[in-house]
Amino acid sequence: MDFLTLIQVLDSTIRLTTPLLLACLAGLYSERAGIFDIGLEGKMLAAAFFSAAVAYVSGSVWLGLGAGIVSSVVLSGLHGLASITFRGNQLISGLAVTMLAQGFTVLVAQDWFSQGGRTPSLSGGARFTGITLPFADTLAPVPFIGPIYAELISGHSILVYLAFALVPLTWWVLFRTRFGLRLRAVGENPAAVDTAGVSVTGLRFSAVIICGVLCGIAGAYLSTALQAGFVKEMTAGRGYIALAALIFAKWRPWHALWACLLFGLLQAIALRYQSINLGGIVIPVQVMDALPYILTVVILAGFVGKAIPPRAGGEPYVKER
Amino acid sequence: MDKMPRWADVVLIPLISILLAAVLSALVILAIGENPIAALKLMVQGSLGSTYGWGYTLYYATSFMFTGLAVAVAYHARMFNIGGEGQAMVGGLGVALVLLFIPFPHWTLALVVAIAAAALFGAAWAAIPAYLQAARGSHVVITTIMFNFIAAAFLNYMLVNTLRPQGAMDPATERFSPNVHLPTLHEMLVPFGINFSKAAPANFSLVVAIIACVLVWVLIWRTKLGYEIRAYGHSESGALYAGISPFKIIMIAMLISGALAGCMAINNVMGEAERLVLNATENAGFIGIAVALMGRNHPFGVFLAAILFGFLYQGGAELALWTSIPRELITVIQALVILFTGALDNMVRMPLEKLFLAMRRRGA
Numbered sequence: 001m002d003f004l005t006l007i008q009v010l011d012s013t014i015r016l017t018t019p020l021l022l023a024c025l026a027g028l029y030s031e032r033a034g035i036f037d038i039g040l041e042g043k044m045l046a047a048a049f050f051s052a053a054v055a056y057v058s059g060s061v062w063l064g065l066g067a068g069i070v071s072s073v074v075l076s077g078l079h080g081l082a083s084i085t086f087r088g089n090q091l092i093s094g095l096a097v098t099m100l101a102q103g104f105t106v107l108v109a110q111d112w113f114s115q116g117g118r119t120p121s122l123s124g125g126a127r128f129t130g131i132t133l134p135f136a137d138t139l140a141p142v143p144f145i146g147p148i149y150a151e152l153i154s155g156h157s158i159l160v161y162l163a164f165a166l167v168p169l170t171w172w173v174l175f176r177t178r179f180g181l182r183l184r185a186v187g188e189n190p191a192a193v194d195t196a197g198v199s200v201t202g203l204r205f206s207a208v209i210i211c212g213v214l215c216g217i218a219g220a221y222l223s224t225a226l227q228a229g230f231v232k233e234m235t236a237g238r239g240y241i242a243l244a245a246l247i248f249a250k251w252r253p254w255h256a257l258w259a260c261l262l263f264g265l266l267q268a269i270a271l272r273y274q275s276i277n278l279g280g281i282v283i284p285v286q287v288m289d290a291l292p293y294i295l296t297v298v299i300l301a302g303f304v305g306k307a308i309p310p311r312a313g314g315e316p317y318v319k320e321r
Numbered sequence: 322m323d324k325m326p327r328w329a330d331v332v333l334i335p336l337i338s339i340l341l342a343a344v345l346s347a348l349v350i351l352a353i354g355e356n357p358i359a360a361l362k363l364m365v366q367g368s369l370g371s372t373y374g375w376g377y378t379l380y381y382a383t384s385f386m387f388t389g390l391a392v393a394v395a396y397h398a399r400m401f402n403i404g405g406e407g408q409a410m411v412g413g414l415g416v417a418l419v420l421l422f423i424p425f426p427h428w429t430l431a432l433v434v435a436i437a438a439a440a441l442f443g444a445a446w447a448a449i450p451a452y453l454q455a456a457r458g459s460h461v462v463i464t465t466i467m468f469n470f471i472a473a474a475f476l477n478y479m480l481v482n483t484l485r486p487q488g489a490m491d492p493a494t495e496r497f498s499p500n501v502h503l504p505t506l507h508e509m510l511v512p513f514g515i516n517f518s519k520a521a522p523a524n525f526s527l528v529v530a531i532i533a534c535v536l537v538w539v540l541i542w543r544t545k546l547g548y549e550i551r552a553y554g555h556s557e558s559g560a561l562y563a564g565i566s567p568f569k570i571i572m573i574a575m576l577i578s579g580a581l582a583g584c585m586a587i588n589n590v591m592g593e594a595e596r597l598v599l600n601a602t603e604n605a606g607f608i609g610i611a612v613a614l615m616g617r618n619h620p621f622g623v624f625l626a627a628i629l630f631g632f633l634y635q636g637g638a639e640l641a642l643w644t645s646i647p648r649e650l651i652t653v654i655q656a657l658v659i660l661f662t663g664a665l666d667n668m669v670r671m672p673l674e675k676l677f678l679a680m681r682r683r684g685a
Contacts, residue, residue, distance in 0.1 A: 038462070038463075038466065078660075081665075082660065082664035082665050082668075083664065086664075086665055086666075086667040086668045086671075087667055088663065088664035088665055088666055088667060088668075089401075089663055089664055089666075090664075091401055091403070091462050092401075092610075092614070092659060092663035092664045093660065093663070093664030093665075095403065095607070095610065095659060096656045096657075096659040096660035096663065096664055097656075097660075098656075099607070099652055099653075099655060099656035099659065100653060100656035100657070100660070102649070102652050102656075103649040103650065103651070103652030103653035103654075103655070103656060104649075104653055106647055106649040106652075107349065107353065107646075107647060107649050107650055107653060108353075110645070110647045110649075111352075111353040111354075111645075114645075117647065117649070237470060240466055240467075240470065243463070243466075244467065247463065284478055284482060286474040286475070286477050286478040286481075287474070287478075289470075289474040289477075290470065290471045290474035290475065293467040293468075293470045293471050293474075294467075294471060296463075296467050297449070297450075297453070297459075297464055297467050297468070297471075300453065300459040300460070300463060300464055300467075301453050301457050301459050302457050302458075302459065309460070
C-alpha cells in the first residue's frame with residue numbers, strides 16, 4: 001500500500017467516523033444521565049430523511065439540518081416521555097423509536113416524492129460541501145505534510161470539524177461544569193441529586209434532548225454531506241456501531257473518539273477492499289463488518305478491562321414518598 | 322391488594338394499546354390521502370377473505386409464534402432477548418446444513434432432525450450472550466444486539482463463500498431434495514375434503530408451532546423449572562434465598578429462548594423457501610418482541626398475537642399491492658404496538674388503575 005492510498009483510506013475513515021462519533025457522543029450524554037438509548041439508529045434515520053427532504057424542497061442545507069435536528073429531538077422527547085415520565089422500559093422504548101423511524105421515513109418519503117422510499121438527489125446549496133482550509137493549496141506540493149494537510153485534514157464539510165470539536169467540548173461540559181457533574185451524578189445516584197434539590201427529571205430530559213440534537217446532526221451529515229439524498233434504511237446499523245463504540249470507550253469522551261476512529265477505519269477498509277491478504281491468510285470482508293461487534297462483546301465480557309455502565313442506567317427514578 | 326382485576330390487566334390493557342395504535346395508524350393513512358376504512362376492509366379481505374390469504378396469514382403467524390415464544394420464555398426470567406433475529410438466522414443455517422448433507426428417506430424423519438438442528442444452532446447462538454450475562458454480568462440486551470449483526474455477517478460469509486453452488490450468482494444454497502418437502506396446508510387438508518389454496522406457503526410447521534405453545538405453557542406453569550424461572554424473574558434475591566441458582570436459570574432460560582427462535586427456520590427455510598437465502602428471517606425476530614409484549618408473555622397470548630401480526634403482515638402486503646400505502650405502514654403499526662404495550666404501558670395503566678379504584682370505592 002503506497003502513501004497516497006493510505007491517505008485516501010484515512011480520508012475515508014474521517015468521513016465515516018463523523019456520523020459514528022456524533023451518535024456516540026449523543027449516546028454518551030443520554031447514558032451518562034442514566035437513560036439507556038438503543039434508539040440512536042432510529043433518530044439518525046429520521047434526521048437523515050427530514051434533512052434531505054427539507055433541503056431538497058427549500059434548496060437550503062441549513063434548513064435541512066434544522067429539520068433533521070427537530071425530527072430527531074421529537075423522537076428523543078418520545079423516548080424521554082416513555083422512560084422518564086412514564087417510567088417505562090428504556091430498551092423497549094429505544095427499539096420502538098428505531099422501528100417507528102424505519103417505517104415512518106419510507107412511508108413519508110413515498111408519499112412526498114413517490115420514488116420508492118427515497119428523496120431526489122441533492123445538489124448545489126442543498127448539500128454540505130467541503131471546506132478548503134487556509135493554505136491547503138499552497139501546502140499541497142510539500143512532500144509528506146502537503147498531502148496530509150491538503151487531502152486528509154482539509155476539504156471536509158463543516159459537520160466533520162464540528163463532530164471532532166465536540167469531543168473536547170463534551171469532556172469539558174461533563175467534567176468541568178456544574179451541569180456535567182450533576183448529569184453524571186444523576187446517572188450514578190439520582191436519589192442523591194434529588195436530595196440536593198436538583199430536578200432529576202429536568203436533568204434527564206436535558207440529557208435526552210442533547211442526545212436528540214447530536215443524533216440529528218449525525219443523520220443530516222449522512223444524507224446531505226456523506227451522500228446526496230436519503231435512501232431507505234441508509235443508517236445501515238451505524239446507530240448500533242455507535243452504541244458499540246460507546247461501550248468500547250467505557251462512556252468517556254476521548255476514548256469515544258478513538259473507538260469511533262477505529263470502527264470508522266474498519267468501515268473504510270471494508271468499503272475499499274473485498275478481502276485482505278495478510279501473508280497467506282485471507283480475511284474476508286464480512287469479518288471487517290462483524291469486527292466492531294465482536295470487539296464490543298469482548299470488552300463487555302470484561303476480559304480486556306471491564307466496561308461498567310453508569311450505575312443507575314436503565315432504572316427509572318421513583319421519588320420516595 | 323391488586324389495584325385492578327386480573328382480566329383488566331390481561332385483556333383490557335393490550336386491547337386499549339392496540340386501539341391507540343390503530344387510531345394513530347388510521348390518522349397516518351388519512352394524512353397520506355387514503356381512506357382508513359377502505360384500507361382496513363382491503364386488509365381483512367386480502368388476509369382473511371380467502372384460503373390464499375389465510376395461508377399467508379398463518380405462514381407469517383407460524384414464524385411469529387416461534388420468535389414470540391422465544392422472547393416470552395426469556396422474559397419470565399427477566400431477560401430481554403433481543404437477539405431472536407440472529408438466533409433464527411443461525412437456526413436456518415443448521416436446518417440448511419442437515420437437509421443439504423443428510424439424505425433423508427422421508428420428510429417426517431427430516432423434520433425431527435431439522436427441528437433438533439434448528440434448536441441446537443439457535444441455542445448455541447444464544448449461549449454466549451447468556452454465559453456472559455450469567456457469569457460476567459454483561460448486559461444481555463447489548464450482547465444479543467451485537468450477536469444479531471455478527472450472525473448477519475456470518476451468514477453472508479457462509480452463503481457467498483461456502484454454501485453457494487458453483488457458478489450461481491445468487492447468494493443462496495441449492496434447493497433441498499424433494500424428499501424433505503413439508504406438507505403444505507393444502508396437502509394436509511385435502512384428505513378432509515377441504516380445498517385449501519395451493520399457492521399459499523403455510524405448512525406443517527404451524528402444527529409444530531402450536532405444539533411449541535403448549536409445551537412452553539407446560540414448562541412455565543406446570544414444572545419445577547418453570548416455577549424457578551418465574552421465581553427468579555420476580556425477585557432475584559428471593560430466588561437466591563430459596564436456593565435457586567441464578568447462573569442456571571439465566572443459562573437455561575436463554576438456551577430455551579434461542580432454541581425456540583432457531584426453530585422458526587423450519588417454517589421459513591424448510592417449509593417455504595426450501596433453501597437458505599440471504600435475509601431469510603425478514604425481521605421476524607423483532608416482530609417476536611411485539612408479539613410477546615402484546616400476548617403478555619403467555620403462550621396463548623403469543624398464539625393470538627402472532628395471528629394478529631400475521632394478519633397485519635399479509636394485509637400490509639395487500640395494501641402495498643393495491644394502494645399507494647407502502648408495506649412500511651406495518652412497521653409503523655408494529656412500532657406503535659411495542660411503544661404502547663411495552664414502553665408507555667404506564668400511560669395506559671395509570672388512568673385505568675385510578676378508574677378501577679374509584680369504582681371500587683363507590684361500590685364499597
